[in-house]
Amino acid sequence: MEEKTSMPSSKFHLNAPGLKPRGKNAERLYWAARADIAKAGYTPRLVRLHYDIHDPADHRLIEAACQRLDAEMKAWASGHKRSVPFFDGTVLALSRRYQTDPASPFLEHKWNWRDRETRILKTIEGAFGARSLASLGNTDFKRWYEAAKQPKKPGAKERIDRAVKIIKLLRQMVTFGAAAELPHCERLHGILSKMRFKGGARSRLKLERHHVEAFIPAAIDAGRLSLAFGTALQFETMMRQKDVIGEWEPFTSGAHDVELVLNGNRWVNGLMWTDISPSMVIKKDTTKTGATVVADLKLCPLVLQVLRLVPPDRRVGPLIIDENSGRPYAEDAYAREWRLIARSAGIPDEVKNMHARAGAISEADDALAPIEEIQSSAGHTQASTTRRYIRGTIGKSRHVAELRQLHRDRKQDENEK
Structure with a gap:
């Protein structure tokens, strides 16, 4: 039987249409499309919002996300069918288009994959979302990678995996942008395709x-x-x-x-x-x-x-x-x-x-x-x-060594004849 938990946005005096908190303490937030519009074919029907409803600093972000999603839904329902949204040429605009465009690979990913990407995109948007795509070059990507891999605390390990994930997602965004013919994305796609970034060491751990x-x-x-x-x-x-x-x-x-x-x-x-x-x-x-x-x-x-x-x-x-x-x-x-x-x-x-x-x-x-x-x-x-x-593992290398030794023994026998 389904257990229902509700904490209406009105309790927090939020203007957040479609907000659906889940969990005992509303630890998970979703925006849900109106049932009749979703039934008519509108997607996405459910969008995870990675904010904290208990943090007043996130309230404006929650409202903005819900209002934007609600407006897009209503525009679709009124017959616009997702007209091409405004694009201001920033990293933030590219990120939002990547997350919402019907042609984006982001929407083809499984829900938990989208959740992981959304968390990385939030980091990207917060760090350099205001940067203009026209002003970016290889030195910017290199600098962002170096900054992202810095240890969380002095003396701790470098966070190379974190930096690699950010660069990987930037590649995906500009690749999508190039296909969508968004300004400067083709140029940035060419730059990133030629750049190489050091990845983390391959794990040698195993449960034996x-x-x-x-x-x-x-x-x-x-x-x-x-x-x-x-x-x-x-x-x-x-x-x-x-x-x-x-x-x-x-x-x-x-x-x-x-x-x-x-x-x-x-x-x-x-x-x-x-x-x-x-x-x-x-x-x-x-x-x-x-x-x-x-x-x-x-x-x-x-x-x-x-x-x-x-x-x-x-x-x-x-x-x-x-x-x-x-x-x-x-x-x-x-x-x-x-x-x-x-x-x-x-x-x-x-x-x-x-x-x-x-x-x-x-x-x-x-x-x-x-x-x-x-x-x-x-x-x-x-x-x-x-x-x-x-x-x-050593099995195959041991087998190779044994074969080599057999080969040497045969050669020696042939020479002694």
């Missing part, structure tokens, strides 16, 4: 089998069978965390195939007990690439170890249920609770649940499995992606 074997009994002893089961499935099947435990995505109205709705979100994409066939083969269409992952659980001893502890009458609905809430894990709760068990099992803090996939793929490589077979098992569309997950 001995980690998993220590984690499972610790989780069971702590009464967190769900964490033991989820981790075993991730490691044995090479699936991403999201494909195992699912996720909660924004949901407004219309038909849906899973009757799990909470605070305006619905649970999707996770494993169900019906995904396990009577022959113990599990099939799953992955969320990222759409590739189908198939695994024979009879060959997954760590999974079988935990599966035996699940009573038959509880094998309905989602596989992984949070024992504290009685429903699938909320955002970030799985990783947070997993870390508590991992510490008790002696797993280093730098090794995270997300590294289970790298550990599984690395183990397969160490076992001399062909790369194309590992690629298929992991649901990757490219072998190059699979290779990025292989971390610190």
Whole structure:
């Protein structure tokens, strides 16, 4: 049953049409299109607003965002059908066009991807949104990259990943702008395409089998069978965390195939007990690439170890249920609770649940499995992606060394004859 939370904008004396707070403390804000206009075909129907309603400094920003979205919706409804908005040639204007233009790739991304990009765009807009595109050059991009990677605190690590994400999004924006024939975007696209920025070091971390074997009994002893089961499935099947435990995505109205709705979100994409066939083969269409992952659980001893502890009458609905809430894990709760068990099992803090996939793929490589077979098992569309997950294995290099030694022995035998 859906739990509804409402905190009308009038409580804060805001002129914010369409504002829909969600969560017990209105920690999530959305703008929602009017139901009749959305039904007529208007999009977007729901837009996440990354502001804090409890912060008076954000109130004007909330009002401006809602009023702009409301005006665009009403203009569409009156027959304008999204006439081309005014473009003043600033980074801010390009950012807003990138987020709202029907031809923008931004609108094709999944909701959580858009959320992540919106947070980066907010940083870009705040830092240099007022800059004119006409005045920008390579020195500006280089300076922005250098500023973005500075440590948060003196002596801390450089935030190279942060800087890289900002530059990547700037590339996407000017590429879109060039395609839309917006002034100066073609020139800036040419500049950025020729520039190179140092990326962060590739991760060498992985969750290894001995980690998993220590984690499972610790989780069971702590009464967190769900964490033991989820981790075993991730490691044995090479699936991403999201494909195992699912996720909660924004949901407004219309038909849906899973009757799990909470605070305006619905649970999707996770494993169900019906995904396990009577022959113990599990099939799953992955969320990222759409590739189908198939695994024979009879060959997954760590999974079988935990599966035996699940009573038959509880094998309905989602596989992984949070024992504290009685429903699938909320955002970030799985990783947070997993870390508590991992510490008790002696797993280093730098090794995270997300590294289970790298550990599984690395183990397969160490076992001399062909790369194309590992690629298929992991649901990757490219072998190059699979290779990025292989971390610190010695199996193939040892095999090569053994072959070389055999070759030397044969050559020596031939010379002695």
